Amino acid sequence: xxxxxxxxxxxxxxxxxxxxxxxxxxxxxxxxxxxxxxxxxxxxxxxxxxxxxxxxxxxxxxxxxxxxxxxxxxxxxxxxxxxxxxxxxxxxxxxxxxxxxxxxxxxxxxxxxxxxxxxxxxxxxxxxxxxxxxxxxxxxxxxxxxxxxxxxxxxxxxxxxxxxxxxxxxxxxxxxxxxxxxxxxxxxxxxxxxxxxxxxxxxxxxxxxxxxxxxxxxxxxxxxxxxxxxxxx
Amino acid sequence: xxxxxxxxxxxxxxxxxxxxxxxxxxxxxxxxxxxxxxxxxxxxxxxxxxxxxxxxxxxxxxxxxxxxxxxxxxxxxxxxxxxxxxxxxxxxxxxxxxxxxxxxxxxxxxxxxxxxxxxxxxxxxxxxxxxxxxxxxxxxxxxxxxxxxxxxxxxxxxxxxxxxxxxxxxxxxxxxxxxxxxxxxxxxxxxxxxxxxxxxxxxxxxxxxxxxxxxxxxxxxxxxxxxxxxxxx
Amino acid sequence: xxxxxxxxxxxxxxxxxxxxxxxxxxxxxxxxxxxxxxxxxxxxxxxxxxxxxxxxxxxxxxxxxxxxxxxxxxxxxxxxxxxxxxxxxxxxxxxxxxxxxxxxxxxxxxxxxxxxxxxxxxxxxxxxxxxxxxxxxxxxxxxxxxxxxxxxxxxxxxxxxxxxxxxxxxxxxxxxxxxxxxxxxxxxxxxxxxxxxxxxxxxxxxxxxxxxxxxxxxxxxxxxxxxxxxxxx
Amino acid sequence: xxxxxxxxxxxxxxxxxxxxxxxxxxxxxxxxxxxxxxxxxxxxxxxxxxxxxxxxxxxxxxxxxxxxxxxxxxxxxxxxxxxxxxxxxxxxxxxxxxxxxxxxxxxxxxxxxxxxxxxxxxxxxxxxxxxxxxxxxxxxxxxxxxxxxxxxxxxxxxxxxxxxxxxxxxxxxxxxxxxxxxxxxxxxxxxxxxxxxxxxxxxxxxxxxxxxxxxxxxxxxxxxxxxxxxxxx
DNA sequence: TCTTAACCGAGACGGTACGTCAAGTCTTCCT
DNA sequence: AGGAAGACTTGACGTACCGTCTCGGTTAAGA
Numbered sequence: 001x002x003x004x005x006x007x008x009x010x011x012x013x014x015x016x017x018x019x020x021x022x023x024x025x026x027x028x029x030x031x032x033x034x035x036x037x038x039x040x041x042x043x044x045x046x047x048x049x050x051x052x053x054x055x056x057x058x059x060x061x062x063x064x065x066x067x068x069x070x071x072x073x074x075x076x077x078x079x080x081x082x083x084x085x086x087x088x089x090x091x092x093x094x095x096x097x098x099x100x101x102x103x104x105x106x107x108x109x110x111x112x113x114x115x116x117x118x119x120x121x122x123x124x125x126x127x128x129x130x131x132x133x134x135x136x137x138x139x140x141x142x143x144x145x146x147x148x149x150x151x152x153x154x155x156x157x158x159x160x161x162x163x164x165x166x167x168x169x170x171x172x173x174x175x176x177x178x179x180x181x182x183x184x185x186x187x188x189x190x191x192x193x194x195x196x197x198x199x200x201x202x203x204x205x206x207x208x209x210x211x212x213x214x215x216x217x218x219x220x221x222x223x224x225x226x227x228x229x230x231x232x233x
Numbered sequence: 234x235x236x237x238x239x240x241x242x243x244x245x246x247x248x249x250x251x252x253x254x255x256x257x258x259x260x261x262x263x264x265x266x267x268x269x270x271x272x273x274x275x276x277x278x279x280x281x282x283x284x285x286x287x288x289x290x291x292x293x294x295x296x297x298x299x300x301x302x303x304x305x306x307x308x309x310x311x312x313x314x315x316x317x318x319x320x321x322x323x324x325x326x327x328x329x330x331x332x333x334x335x336x337x338x339x340x341x342x343x344x345x346x347x348x349x350x351x352x353x354x355x356x357x358x359x360x361x362x363x364x365x366x367x368x369x370x371x372x373x374x375x376x377x378x379x380x381x382x383x384x385x386x387x388x389x390x391x392x393x394x395x396x397x398x399x400x401x402x403x404x405x406x407x408x409x410x411x412x413x414x415x416x417x418x419x420x421x422x423x424x425x426x427x428x429x430x431x432x433x434x435x436x437x438x439x440x441x442x443x444x445x446x447x448x449x450x451x452x453x454x455x456x457x458x459x460x461x462x463x464x465x466x
Numbered sequence: 467x468x469x470x471x472x473x474x475x476x477x478x479x480x481x482x483x484x485x486x487x488x489x490x491x492x493x494x495x496x497x498x499x500x501x502x503x504x505x506x507x508x509x510x511x512x513x514x515x516x517x518x519x520x521x522x523x524x525x526x527x528x529x530x531x532x533x534x535x536x537x538x539x540x541x542x543x544x545x546x547x548x549x550x551x552x553x554x555x556x557x558x559x560x561x562x563x564x565x566x567x568x569x570x571x572x573x574x575x576x577x578x579x580x581x582x583x584x585x586x587x588x589x590x591x592x593x594x595x596x597x598x599x600x601x602x603x604x605x606x607x608x609x610x611x612x613x614x615x616x617x618x619x620x621x622x623x624x625x626x627x628x629x630x631x632x633x634x635x636x637x638x639x640x641x642x643x644x645x646x647x648x649x650x651x652x653x654x655x656x657x658x659x660x661x662x663x664x665x666x667x668x669x670x671x672x673x674x675x676x677x678x679x680x681x682x683x684x685x686x687x688x689x690x691x692x693x694x695x696x697x698x699x
Numbered sequence: 700x701x702x703x704x705x706x707x708x709x710x711x712x713x714x715x716x717x718x719x720x721x722x723x724x725x726x727x728x729x730x731x732x733x734x735x736x737x738x739x740x741x742x743x744x745x746x747x748x749x750x751x752x753x754x755x756x757x758x759x760x761x762x763x764x765x766x767x768x769x770x771x772x773x774x775x776x777x778x779x780x781x782x783x784x785x786x787x788x789x790x791x792x793x794x795x796x797x798x799x800x801x802x803x804x805x806x807x808x809x810x811x812x813x814x815x816x817x818x819x820x821x822x823x824x825x826x827x828x829x830x831x832x833x834x835x836x837x838x839x840x841x842x843x844x845x846x847x848x849x850x851x852x853x854x855x856x857x858x859x860x861x862x863x864x865x866x867x868x869x870x871x872x873x874x875x876x877x878x879x880x881x882x883x884x885x886x887x888x889x890x891x892x893x894x895x896x897x898x899x900x901x902x903x904x905x906x907x908x909x910x911x912x913x914x915x916x917x918x919x920x921x922x923x924x925x926x927x928x929x930x931x932x
Numbered sequence: 933t934c935t936t937a938a939c940c941g942a943g944a945c946g947g948t949a950c951g952t953c954a955a956g957t958c959t960t961c962c963t
Numbered sequence: 964a965g966g967a968a969g970a971c972t973t974g975a976c977g978t979a980c981c982g983t984c985t986c987g988g989t990t991a992a993g994a
Contacts, residue, residue: 023968641889
């Protein structure tokens with residue numbers, strides 16, 4: 001795994017019944033905060049690939065072992081640093097109109113990655129996850145999937161309201177919209193701005209709205225007949 | 234820069250007038266081929282991040298300097314190895330119907346990255362490009378942009394034929410379709426298969442076809458009139 | 467210093483009048499015994515240089531601080547472990563004939579270091595004492611000097627009996643005999659066995675017995691006359 | 700093994716027929732000299748146990764790998780540094796009189812270890828050899844045995860001349876004399892000076908000279924009858 | 933034919949960072 | 964206050980590669 005280690009203060013199990021201290025000297029909160037802070041700075045400064053555990057330790061005034069005791073790898077540390085920066089920046093609005101909600105959600109994400117140092121961290125994390133399977137797992141579990149669930153709820157609500165056709169493939173929609181945003185982030189070939197978000201969301205929502213009826217979005221072989229109408233234009 | 238070095242056999246300057254050899258012993262073609270071959274194997278075997286110049290040199294029976302003389306970095310070498318594998322696998326059909334052409338183009342790309350070792354290489358290259366700006370430049374110049382030009386031609390032709398509304402933003406379309414495919418490649422959260430391609434292309438093309446009149450896809454306001462005829466279907 | 471610490475159970479003050487506890491929880495006798503036992507095992511198993519306080523603590527089920535509270539260094543602990551093993555193995559016979567007594571004393575020492583795990587410990591301690599001056603002091607105070615006093619008594623008695631010439635330098639004799647034994651222990655170039663002991667002792671005693679009249683063994687020239695009477699036996 | 704590595708310049712095999720270059724860049728003589736020099740300084744300054752490869756590399760302006768490429772361990776490096784210092788300081792005189800020759804040889808050794816930084820190095824090396832079997836082997840092969848052969852020759856010549864009885868056990872003699880000197884070096888309980896050397900040599904040579912005839916120095920059980928004569932003086 | 937210039941393999945060079953280990957100290961709760 | 968536990972800072976370990984360099988030795992073109 002690539003997240004925090006066992007003695008994490010983010011514990012979930014100690015629900016009630018007291019502080020549940022482990023034996024031994026507790027981990028130093030200062031040390032942890034200093035490490036995360038320095039890691040965040042270094043990440044923004046030179047990118048994950050140029051951030052070394054050695055330098056984090058030196059700048060944080062901490063031994064390397066103190067870092068390795070808490071995070072199993074550079075990537076895991078970076079993931080925590082990223083979350084600290086990133087999570088506070090996202091807003092998930094719910095106006096009741098799908099097009100606006102999706103626009104707002106994507107814009108919020110884009111603003112977070114394009115205008116703060118989180119973007120640089122994010123690209124580095126995705127790169128690191130290509131080489132570190134543990135980090136990839138942690139990434140999906142702690143960042144990707146939670147966000148996707150929130151976004152998927154947007155789609156599902158729209159379907160329930162009747163704004164979108166039944167059978168709409170939420171993953172397809174989200175991969176199109178967010179995938180294209182990641183694309184611009186990673187390749188930098190074109191600007192990742194609000195105009196792009198508006199256009200992308202509109203195009204996809206248009207496709208959903210008028211493509212319905214004609215074609216089942218999910219499985220089934222029945223797309224042949226549905227395509228008939230297409231031929232018209 | 235991250236491409237081949239000056240004394241490249243892909244030279245452009247020897248336009249006419251003969252072989253234009255430099256003085257000195259010419260570069261060994263065997264060495265170059267051996268290096269590329271070993272690099273390809275290693276890339277497929279363990280990924281770019283685990284491939285070291287040291288090991289390439291050792292396996293190819295070549296001195297490290299011979300590699301550095303030809304490629305400026307690990308990424309540049311990997312880029313060449315990737316192109317050797319990748320380029321032969323793409324087909325760019327032109328049936329005349331945009332939806333089919335785009336589907337075929339994306340499927341060809343997906344097949345190349347999802348069913349061969351090129352996919353692994355590709356993910357590694359994108360990761361490496363996040364840390365190596367020279368490689369990022371070379372990547373765009375030698376892989377990304379050429380392919381995009383070909384695909385953009387598909388869109389432009391469709392617009393010219395009237396299959397798509399004038400003012401269609403080709404980059405937006407391509408970022409949506411290919412961006413979502415890259416997304417699944419890099420995060421691995423869902424399968425990157427032909428069904429996904431079909432659905433993604435259909436959704437985007439639907440959006441293009443019916444979203445048109447309502448909203449200008451491109452900048453200026455003057456497009457509204459031009460789009461009028463489209464509104465018919 | 468490198469011996470036991472202040473609150474030693476070898477205390478002298480609790481002579482009468484009760485347990486004379488210091489404030490606070492008294493030291494656990496089990497802990498001390500467990501530490502010494504584990505240390506002895508580890509010493510025999512892998513040598514002093516490969517014995518770590520960390521492992522002693524873990525195997526003894528004891529906190530590291532509990533060890534450091536009682537012994538100031540790894541060497542001091544090893545010294546105690548060595549003494550526990552070693553001291554019971556020595557016998558100091560007194561037959562009244564110097565040659566036999568010295569032979570027996572050296573053989574007893576040789577047997578202890580050559581046939582038990584004490585030998586390995588001893589070599590390790592001498593090595594450690596080269597780097598740790600505190601241990602060197604403790605070593606001399608608790609092992610080397612006490613033993614030397616016993617052996618010196620042998621020589622002194624022989625001189626008093628007239629078996630050896632007056633003015634015999636006991637330290638010289640003992641350094642020759644025991645020094646050569648340590649030599650074989652530390653360098654391992656030749657066997658350290660009873661035959662060697664016999665030959666060494668005989669050669670040195672021969673030298674003492676017949677070298678006398680010709681040369682003063684100890685300081686100053688004034689001893690010549692004094693030694694005259696010795697020649698009688 | 701703990702001596703120099705394979706590509707040693709001390710080669711013996713290239714007797715004639717040229718320089719016998721290995722492929723690749725030759726090792727830098729400056730680097731080697733700098734390393735040895737710094738190692739010698741550090742050894743004298745703080746002892747082998749406090750000398751770290753890290754610091755040698757830093758002070759010599761050399762990468763750690765350059766040291767590890769040439770010496771397999773800290774001990775092996777220290778051994779070479781010791782030899783550089785030590786070997787030039789020994790003189791092996793041959794006057795023809797055994798007592799004087801042995802005295803001179805031991806005094807030369809004592810002077811080298813007691814008055815120069817070689818002594819500190821020597822004690823550290825012997826300590827290190829207790830924990831590193833490879834170093835122990837190298838120590839015996841490169842220092843101990845060569846010196847012993849020279850000294851044994853002294854004894855053997857004396858026997859051939861008739862100065863010493865046939866059957867004299869040279870190893871026994873040398874272990875007594877040098878063993879006692881090492882003893883004082885390692886334990887520091889008494890001064891290691893020229894007076895000590897004179898006394899020790901004289902005592903041992905006396906023992907050899909007058910113990911003869913009465914007792915075979917080698918093997919044989921026949922020492923009982925031989926002891927009869929003892930009572931005579 | 934002889935230079936010359938750039939290539940070739942090999943491998944050493946000074947470095948950086950790795951991840952691990954143990955040192956000796958400190959901090960917590962419990963007995 | 965002692966004890967078990969275990970986190971703390973420190974510093975060194977030996978390894979892996981980096982990108983550069985220096986060898987002896989090829990291989991053509993051009994003088």
